[in-house]
Amino acid sequence: MAKDESFDITTGADLMEVANAINQARKEIANRFDFKGVVAEIDYDHGTTRFVLHAQDDYKLEAMWQVVAQRMVARNVPLKNLVRGTPQKASGGTLRQEVTIVQGIEPEIARKIVKFIRDQKYKKAQAQVQGDAVRVSSPSRDELQQVIRDVKAQDWGIELKFGNYR
The missing domain is CATH 3.30.70.990 (YajQ-like, domain 2)
Known part of the structure; x- marks a missing residue:
């Protein structure tokens, strides 16, 4: 696995x-x-x-x-x-x-980001809300990089930071 x-x-x-x-x-x-x-x-x-x-x-x-x-x-x-x-x-x-x-992603915006990621129909990318952040996971680094590109392309009304890339 x-x-x-x-x-x-x-x-x-x-x-x-x-x-x-x-x-x-x-x-x-x-x-x-x-x-x-x-x-x-x-x-x-x-x-x-x-x-x-x-x-x-x-x-x-x-x-x-x-x-x-x-x-x-x-x-x-x-x-x-x-x-x-x-x-x-x-x-x-x-x-x-x-x-x-604004110091954290509001729950409403976080849900919209998660819904956006699910609607993009990535093969194995999973997104979930964790407090005032959204965690995205996948076995494929290439897919995660595509998720980052797609989320950055949208206007969410706040400045997004992508970190803890593991």
Whole structure:
């Protein structure tokens, strides 16, 4: 009997890189002329999976998002894993927007990935949900590589990582 090979499909962002990107964004916002004398804050507690942008108006909020997005890209944090909430009115006519960092594959998306793999009719590839990841196994490495190519070709709304290839 041949030994099964496998790999895991996961998602997430390195929270240390997120913290570094936010610190860089804070410094840039503090030094930019268009943010002088107005409300422009980023609230983030290290290790959490969300941060809040607090700005004077829609224009400043969007400008802050652009700065944060540039810093995240420079630090290899996938922007697909940052989910922006709707801006909420705060005190003094300011706006707050919560941004959530996706750290695991949601069960609904994981089920869609498993269903996609089954619908492709691979000879022996098996996929199963394991917590916030999807494990794919098969006796054939070539088949696993084909599964990776096919899953990468689809848009799942999040950045997928393929690891633990055994």
